[in-house]
Amino acid sequence: MSRSNTFGFFRLVTQNLANRPWRNLAAIAAFAIIAGTFFSAQYLMNGARQSLDTGIDRMGADIMVVPKEYSSAGETVLLTGQPTSFFFQDSGFEQIARVPGVAKASPEIFIATLYGQACCAGPVQLIAIDPARDFTISSWLQDNPGVVMGKDDIIVGNSIAGDVGSNLLFYGHTFHIVGRLGRTGLMGVDMAVFTRFEDAYTMADESGVKAARKLTIPPGMVSAVLVRVAPGTAPATVAAEITSELPGTKAITPGGLLSTIAGRLGSVTTMLYGSSIAVTAVSVPLLALVAAMVAQERKSEIAILRSLGATRSFIVRLMLTESVTLAFAGAMAGIVVASVILLAFQDFIALTLKIPFMIPSPAYILVAAGSSLALSSGIGGLAALWPAIHSSRSEPYETIRKGAS
Amino acid sequence: MIEATGITKAFTTVSGEVRAVDMADLSAGKGSFTLILGRSGSGKSTLLAMLAGLIRPSSGMVRIKGEDMGTLTDDQMAALRAREIGFVFQFSGLIPTVTALENVMIPTLFLPKSSGTRERALALLSRVGVADRADAYPATLSSGEMKRVAIARALINNPSILIADEPTGDLDVDTEAEIMGLFRTLNREGITIVMVTHNPDLIPCASHTYTMDRGKLTENPDALLCRRGITGTLLGQDLQ
Numbered sequence: 001m002s003r004s005n006t007f008g009f010f011r012l013v014t015q016n017l018a019n020r021p022w023r024n025l026a027a028i029a030a031f032a033i034i035a036g037t038f039f040s041a042q043y044l045m046n047g048a049r050q051s052l053d054t055g056i057d058r059m060g061a062d063i064m065v066v067p068k069e070y071s072s073a074g075e076t077v078l079l080t081g082q083p084t085s086f087f088f089q090d091s092g093f094e095q096i097a098r099v100p101g102v103a104k105a106s107p108e109i110f111i112a113t114l115y116g117q118a119c120c121a122g123p124v125q126l127i128a129i130d131p132a133r134d135f136t137i138s139s140w141l142q143d144n145p146g147v148v149m150g151k152d153d154i155i156v157g158n159s160i161a162g163d164v165g166s167n168l169l170f171y172g173h174t175f176h177i178v179g180r181l182g183r184t185g186l187m188g189v190d191m192a193v194f195t196r197f198e199d200a201y202t203m204a205d206e207s208g209v210k211a212a213r214k215l216t217i218p219p220g221m222v223s224a225v226l227v228r229v230a231p232g233t234a235p236a237t238v239a240a241e242i243t244s245e246l247p248g249t250k251a252i253t254p255g256g257l258l259s260t261i262a263g264r265l266g267s268v269t270t271m272l273y274g275s276s277i278a279v280t281a282v283s284v285p286l287l288a289l290v291a292a293m294v295a296q297e298r299k300s301e302i303a304i305l306r307s308l309g310a311t312r313s314f315i316v317r318l319m320l321t322e323s324v325t326l327a328f329a330g331a332m333a334g335i336v337v338a339s340v341i342l343l344a345f346q347d348f349i350a351l352t353l354k355i356p357f358m359i360p361s362p363a364y365i366l367v368a369a370g371s372s373l374a375l376s377s378g379i380g381g382l383a384a385l386w387p388a389i390h391s392s393r394s395e396p397y398e399t400i401r402k403g404a405s
Numbered sequence: 406m407i408e409a410t411g412i413t414k415a416f417t418t419v420s421g422e423v424r425a426v427d428m429a430d431l432s433a434g435k436g437s438f439t440l441i442l443g444r445s446g447s448g449k450s451t452l453l454a455m456l457a458g459l460i461r462p463s464s465g466m467v468r469i470k471g472e473d474m475g476t477l478t479d480d481q482m483a484a485l486r487a488r489e490i491g492f493v494f495q496f497s498g499l500i501p502t503v504t505a506l507e508n509v510m511i512p513t514l515f516l517p518k519s520s521g522t523r524e525r526a527l528a529l530l531s532r533v534g535v536a537d538r539a540d541a542y543p544a545t546l547s548s549g550e551m552k553r554v555a556i557a558r559a560l561i562n563n564p565s566i567l568i569a570d571e572p573t574g575d576l577d578v579d580t581e582a583e584i585m586g587l588f589r590t591l592n593r594e595g596i597t598i599v600m601v602t603h604n605p606d607l608i609p610c611a612s613h614t615y616t617m618d619r620g621k622l623t624e625n626p627d628a629l630l631c632r633r634g635i636t637g638t639l640l641g642q643d644l645q
Contacts, residue, residue: 016502301501306483307492309483309487309562312480395459397459
């Protein structure tokens, strides 16, 4: 028995909804798809943008110099961690360091891309750095900040498994983890293992004996040079100067990187929001049709309520509340399901879409969830609006008379 | 209490204008029990709908407690119905998705505020003899039980007028007698009742009777005559 002292409006709403479970479940599923798609689109887009901002900021470099023919691969290795290895003469490094406007320059060797490592689910980028010159890695240490790399020490990206103090084995060579970087969302950083130049050469020398496959690092070569420009100097100007002095190189600036990513994100954005719009465009007329069918079935019930003293606005409010309740429930379900899928498969999704990614802030997730709920509820209200108004305008006497005959 | 003056309801059909109710005059004073008799299709229900403010007359005037219904907006008429009029339909008219008790409580949603609703609804169900069915859904109630619940619902907002459209039409003789007994009791307690029926056997219940025939309403001059059992002669074949 109802324990409430008064009969509430929402009791009438929920009982009406409970009376048509299958149809309402179908409507809930439609709203779940709308909200889930919209939420996913916002989640992925924000995750990609935040990752770009954070990642490029954490890279700490204004310019990345790579061989001209590998400029695209340079962006790829940084953003998605896709397997790449390319080299140019390290004499170029000395030239770059002398270019006016260059404050710091740090060479890197992309040693190899390793698959099937126990430490991680995806491909691992093994990168050699010169700790004495590096300004990009050590300042973003999350665990053990301030550590100085010694013999066989490595610093690992955020997605590499293994605690500080534990060991990892590459090409039969044992390395010791002394630091971990914060998450950037850039797979080329999060899935990277950073070692010293001299340890990398030792590992390569020993690999013929200790590893199943011989590793070769061409002597006197580097893969990339990361550059920080002097305060007050425009990175684009220095980049132009570098490419002018070192023909055959390409100087990638964060601005250029952002523009590359913006283009890639643009197509992903179009796909995601396009899906949302397509789902909405198909669903709204269907939901409106369902609402109209329900209204038609309930003509007699609505006429009775009108006869008992319900105003037209009460009838509109009743029907809109029912539809919005369904929309809200569907949106909640859609957001929860989308969140679980996105959390479980975010790396896979980022790799597939070739975009950098990191989990958006809780505040943004709340905004995305709230806007998805609002969109879904708005669609629910919109779909039921005309049937509700039409029902409220029907003549109760005429309906009752027909119902009685 | 209810006063209709020269009310007409005309509908336009392919064959021209049809007057479902034609210049009807009716007066039902406070505490009266008015029966409107007539065969099916004579215009009784249309008349009742106009008296209850469910439809507006094409012409003429309906006053309830002195208030001209023609001057009220739809929402004002709805508020007046919720406050002053209890409605019992020819069919049960219960909302199938809520329990008997909740059905009784529904009209309280249309008042600005209500208190002690549940207790009052239970008391009304008890009064009409179905308190033990308070938690039952309409689909599990018998016709008689549904009608009783509908009467309890009509009374929940303490209306001064009870309008009933063929309330015993689908009931067996015993249940009909019980329901009419209930209406008589309510009338004795001061509720004004206007009831439509095609059953002349109910005339002894009434203080005033009217006959409806092809849209024309005629007041039967002496209800006492009806009570003495000469109704059939007075009303002729229309009621058969």
